[in-house]
Structures are given as C-alpha cells and as structure tokens.
Amino acid sequence: MALVSAHPLGPRNPALVVIPEGRIPVKIAKSATAATALLLVAACGGGGESQQDESTPEELTVWAMGAAQDSLQQYFDEVEEKYQETYPETAVEVEFVPWDSLQESMNTAIAGGDHPDVLQVGNDQVSNWAVQGALLDITEQVDGWSAAGDLDQGALEYGRYDGVQYGVPWHAGVRTLYYRTDWLEEIDAQPPKTWEELVDVATAIEEEKGVPGFAAPTDFTNGIASFIWSNGGEIAVNNGGTWEGKLDSPETKEAIEFYAGLTTDEEISPQSYVGENELIPLADMANSKLGMYIDGGWALGSMEEQAEDPSVVDAISAAPLPGADGTAPAFIGGSDLAIFAQTEYPEHAWELLKLMGGKEYGQKWADAAGFFPVYPELLSDPQYTDDPVKQAAAEQMQNTKFFPATPKWNEADQDQKILPKAVLEIVKGDDPDTVLREANENLTEILNKPVE
Known part of the structure; x- marks a missing residue:
C-alpha cells in the first residue's frame, strides 16, 4: 500500500531557513539539473513492459495538501497499485502537508531540505512558486499529452506563467x-x-x-x-x-x-x-x-x-x-499538480502526475476530496446532476473566471x-x-x- 505520513512541519512557528554557504541558487541550478535529467532519461527511451532500469526510483514522494483522510489514503493506494503495473519496484509515498504549513515546507525544500517529486499547489499559487524556482517546466510534456486537450482550458492556462507550463489542474471548486x-x-x-x-x-x-x-x-x-x-x-x-x-x-x-x-x-x-x-x-x-x-x-x-x-x-x-x-x-478555485524542480526522477514523476491528473484518477481524486473534476465532459455524470447542491456547482462551473x-x-x-x-x-x-x-x-x- 502507499506509504503515508504527516508532514513534520507544523502550522506554527515558521523556521528560519538558512541557505548553506556556497549553495548555488535553486532556481537556476536545480531547475536546470532536473530539466537536463528529464532530457537524458527521455533520450535513453524505455523498452519492455515495466520500463524498469537502473534509474528507476525505489519510491516517489507526493505532497498532498490538507489533512489525511481515509478516502484520500484509499485514493493513493489505488494510484500506487496502478503505477506499479508499469513500475513495479517504485513505491508511492504520500505526505499530507497542512495548507498553512506549505510556505514553510516549500522554503525548506527550496533550500535543499526534504522535497517531494510531485506536489499539489493551489491554482492561484502556481506562478508564485514558479518564479522561486520550485517547479519544473513541463510545457513540452503537457503539449504532448493527449488528455490535456480535454481539460478545462482556462484552468490549464492558469497553470502557466510567462509562457511556461508549470502546473496541471487536478480538481476544481466554485x-x-x-x-x-x-x-x-x-x-x-x-x-x-x-x-x-x-x-x-x-x-x-x-x-x-x-x-x-x-x-x-x-x-x-x-x-x-x-x-x-x-x-x-x-x-x-x-x-x-x-x-x-x-x-x-x-x-x-x-x-x-x-x-x-x-x-x-x-x-x-x-x-x-x-x-x-x-x-x-x-x-x-x-x-x-x-x-x-x-x-x-x-x-x-x-x-x-x-x-x-x-x-x-x-x-x-x-x-x-x-x-x-x-x-x-465565479472564481474557479482548486489545485494543480506540479513537479518539484529538484526531483531526481523527472520522467517518472511526470508519469505519476499524468496518472493522478488523468480523467480516471483525476475524477477519483475530486470525488474523494469533495471537489469537481477539471474535465468538463465529466460534469454531466449523474452524480453531479442528480444532487441539487452538486448540480448547482456543476452549472456554475460553466461560468467562471480567474484572478x-x-x-x-x-x-x-x-x-x-x-x-x-x-x-x-x-x-x-x-x-x-x-x-x-x-x-x-x-x-x-x-x-x-x-x-x-
């Protein structure tokens, strides 16, 4: 089953983040390193059913925001099981980070501390973390992803900053x-x-x-x-x-x-x-x-x-x-999925992001978290149209804007x-x-x- 842990950073008393002497700024060195790794891994290609090789990680870490709930843990168990059909040796570890601890957690990660491979960020926070060098440029990957065309295009655009795609919409709420x-x-x-x-x-x-x-x-x-x-x-x-x-x-x-x-x-x-x-x-x-x-x-x-x-x-x-x-x-709030710039496994992280953010597991996440999927075609499902409260939100999601x-x-x-x-x-x-x-x-x- 997917490993789960509460993130060690609490909601109060933010720690002073000290960048060790001589450390190269993350936004330049680390992003470049991750991007280069992605190109190298992609160039090597992948053969065989499992795509396993010496560069395959033993685990990938996901930061999910909020409190751990049984329905969310079950979701990640299913994600791990599905992911291991392709990468059987890779575990998916999930850390639940309180929203009010995200700033502290990200600062620590950017400074070289523990960091995720894939993470959830508020859709209105993507540009903020992008300029700090915390998120990987996934423009090319998203452009080549067939499911991207079926996403809410406004929400997808909101995951871009300065012409670069950093986030993929995961769930929405209005x-x-x-x-x-x-x-x-x-x-x-x-x-x-x-x-x-x-x-x-x-x-x-x-x-x-x-x-x-x-x-x-x-x-x-x-x-x-x-x-x-x-x-x-x-x-x-x-x-x-x-x-x-x-x-x-x-x-x-x-x-x-x-x-x-x-x-x-x-x-x-x-x-x-x-x-x-x-x-x-x-x-x-x-x-x-x-x-x-x-x-x-x-x-x-x-x-x-x-x-x-x-x-x-x-x-x-x-x-x-x-x-x-x-x-x-209405403002279409929600979360994006992104890849942390310092990940050592950008290709594997992208494959995990695609799985979590695709139609099947994107809808499962939205349902487990109490939100809505970011694929407009899914909003016609009876589970959204038969319940008056959900139906109102599904209708409202046809009329949205962004900050x-x-x-x-x-x-x-x-x-x-x-x-x-x-x-x-x-x-x-x-x-x-x-x-x-x-x-x-x-x-x-x-x-x-x-x-x-």
Missing part, C-alpha cells in the same frame, strides 16, 4: 448561493438569479423569519469578485505585460458600491459580518440564523458539524450565483487585502471614489513590481 429550501417555499420564492431578486428574496426572508436574509462579509474577495465580474467589471487586466488596475472603472465601482450597499443601504446583510469572512455566516446558516450566503461545496460538511439541529442542513440547497442581470461568474495570473496577486490580496479593505472602508462611510482610486493605485503598483 462558490454558489446557499439557501433554505423550506423558507423560500414559505415565501413563495425561487432562488434569486439577479441582484434585484437577491434583495427582494432576502427582504422577504427577514420579514417572515426575523433573521438576516443574506450575508455580505467584507473580507471575502472571492464573493466580491463575482459581483464585479457580473457587472462587466474587472479587478485588473494585463496590457502587453503591464498590469492595469480596474477597481475605479465605472462597472467595478458600481458593483462594489452595490455589494457594500447590501449592508448600508438595503440592510439585508447585518453589521456583524463587516470585517469578517464567510466562516461566521456559515455557522449562522447551519443554525437557522441566516437565509442565504455564498460559499463553496465544501461548506456543507462544515455546516453538518456545526448545526445544533442536523435536520436544518437537510433543508439547505444551492443555486448558481445571482449577477447584475443573470448568473454571475490576475501573477505571483504579485498574493501580495495584493492575501497580504494587503486591497479589495476587502476598500469594501470595508466604503461600508464604514468613506467616499467610494477616493477609496477606489487609492486602492487601484496600490493594486497597480503591486502587480507591476519586478518579480525577483
């Missing part, structure tokens, strides 16, 4: 609108499809049930972005290699003011969500203290854990996100929270024109910083 089916039946309403309907349904819920009809937390870039995109706005666009912030464009400004106004003007979202993310609304939704809110498919499991009355969760369903005039685009594909997006959003802070300031009463002009200047400056 946010949808959660609502109480029983409450909407009582007020004779359907899930809202537009902003106007959202306000009307939320107002009716509050009048009937005495709880907020909708949640508009301000620390919620993913949700706010959908409002912007549905109104024809953008966060930033790339013009010939230069990023141009769009937070102060008329379309984006209108959407942000509408979102902020759900708290201040329409008053369908309470002040208690100002400055918060979606976690507090999740708990309220699970305990009949909220009518509707936006979150991902993974939230339903958390609701089941937090619900004081489990029957409440049975009455919660989902619908595509309401937009200005119809379904709003700026630059490593500087992490600084702009995760470190400085430019968009959430702007919304927060507007909710608190600051002038929208001033707030968005300054936020846009800051965003543009950060996105155009040189990538070192």
Whole structure:
C-alpha cells in the first residue's frame, strides 16, 4: 500500500531557513539539473513492459495538501497499485502537508531540505512558486499529452506563467448561493438569479423569519469578485505585460458600491459580518440564523458539524450565483499538480502526475476530496446532476473566471487585502471614489513590481 505520513512541519512557528554557504541558487541550478535529467532519461527511451532500469526510483514522494483522510489514503493506494503495473519496484509515498504549513515546507525544500517529486499547489499559487524556482517546466510534456486537450482550458492556462507550463489542474471548486429550501417555499420564492431578486428574496426572508436574509462579509474577495465580474467589471487586466488596475472603472465601482450597499443601504446583510469572512455566516446558516450566503461545496460538511439541529442542513440547497442581470461568474478555485524542480526522477514523476491528473484518477481524486473534476465532459455524470447542491456547482462551473495570473496577486490580496479593505472602508462611510482610486493605485503598483 502507499506509504503515508504527516508532514513534520507544523502550522506554527515558521523556521528560519538558512541557505548553506556556497549553495548555488535553486532556481537556476536545480531547475536546470532536473530539466537536463528529464532530457537524458527521455533520450535513453524505455523498452519492455515495466520500463524498469537502473534509474528507476525505489519510491516517489507526493505532497498532498490538507489533512489525511481515509478516502484520500484509499485514493493513493489505488494510484500506487496502478503505477506499479508499469513500475513495479517504485513505491508511492504520500505526505499530507497542512495548507498553512506549505510556505514553510516549500522554503525548506527550496533550500535543499526534504522535497517531494510531485506536489499539489493551489491554482492561484502556481506562478508564485514558479518564479522561486520550485517547479519544473513541463510545457513540452503537457503539449504532448493527449488528455490535456480535454481539460478545462482556462484552468490549464492558469497553470502557466510567462509562457511556461508549470502546473496541471487536478480538481476544481466554485462558490454558489446557499439557501433554505423550506423558507423560500414559505415565501413563495425561487432562488434569486439577479441582484434585484437577491434583495427582494432576502427582504422577504427577514420579514417572515426575523433573521438576516443574506450575508455580505467584507473580507471575502472571492464573493466580491463575482459581483464585479457580473457587472462587466474587472479587478485588473494585463496590457502587453503591464498590469492595469480596474477597481475605479465605472462597472467595478458600481458593483462594489452595490455589494457594500447590501449592508448600508438595503440592510439585508447585518453589521456583524463587516470585517469578517464567510466562516461566521456559515455557522449562522447551519443554525437557522441566516437565509442565504455564498460559499463553496465544501461548506456543507462544515455546516453538518456545526448545526445544533442536523435536520436544518437537510433543508439547505444551492443555486448558481445571482449577477447584475443573470448568473454571475465565479472564481474557479482548486489545485494543480506540479513537479518539484529538484526531483531526481523527472520522467517518472511526470508519469505519476499524468496518472493522478488523468480523467480516471483525476475524477477519483475530486470525488474523494469533495471537489469537481477539471474535465468538463465529466460534469454531466449523474452524480453531479442528480444532487441539487452538486448540480448547482456543476452549472456554475460553466461560468467562471480567474484572478490576475501573477505571483504579485498574493501580495495584493492575501497580504494587503486591497479589495476587502476598500469594501470595508466604503461600508464604514468613506467616499467610494477616493477609496477606489487609492486602492487601484496600490493594486497597480503591486502587480507591476519586478518579480525577483
């Protein structure tokens, strides 16, 4: 069976990474070494059914993000069994790395510590690790992979940086609108499809049930972005290699003011969500203290854990996100598979990546992890169309967008929270024109910083 271990690095107290004296920078030497090894192994070819030779590894290490679960371990057992049909002497070792330990783990690996051969990274993190020299260039391999043409092409493109393919999409997830089916039946309403309907349904819920009809937390870039995109706005666009912030464009400004106004003007979202993310609304939704809110498919499991009355969760369903005039685009979150630049076995790692990211095992992973496969043709499977919550997400996945594909997006959003802070300031009463002009200047400056 596949070996599994918890990664030794914990979520707190990041260690100071010291690069030993005389070490050649990883992004140059190690990437070149791995690429050269890949070319040499490919040139040697492979004969025979097992393709075993003296360069075959005894084991390959995979870093999977998050906590070890029985369903995920079973998945890797199956992967190892399938992989060993071709490479019978190679074990697949799996290390589960907590998401909040990834930075520390990667820093250590880049500096020459223990590293994986294949790893899972957030799809919005690919460019960040690529510029640090942590990921192998797999452009040629992906170009020659027949399954690549069947992947979601937007998700595949998001795994590229500066014209180079570093990641292959592995699973996807989108946010949808959660609502109480029983409450909407009582007020004779359907899930809202537009902003106007959202306000009307939320107002009716509050009048009937005495709880907020909708949640508009301000620390919620993913949700706010959908409002912007549905109104024809953008966060930033790339013009010939230069990023141009769009937070102060008329379309984006209108959407942000509408979102902020759900708290201040329409008053369908309470002040208690100002400055918060979606976690507090999740708990309220699970305990009949909220009518509707936006979150991902993974939230339903958390609701089941937090619900004081489990029957409440049975009455919660989902619908595509309401937009200005119809379904709003959603950020298609998820993970990519990549090869660590320092792997000693780039060809074998690629074969493992292809197996894990192919249609059969890609879908198995998505199902085991509670997400969706990244092959659009698979979304018509009854398991996604027959369940209302999954069906809503599958429909939403036909209308998606991505954040700026630059490593500087992490600084702009995760470190400085430019968009959430702007919304927060507007909710608190600051002038929208001033707030968005300054936020846009800051965003543009950060996105155009040189990538070192």
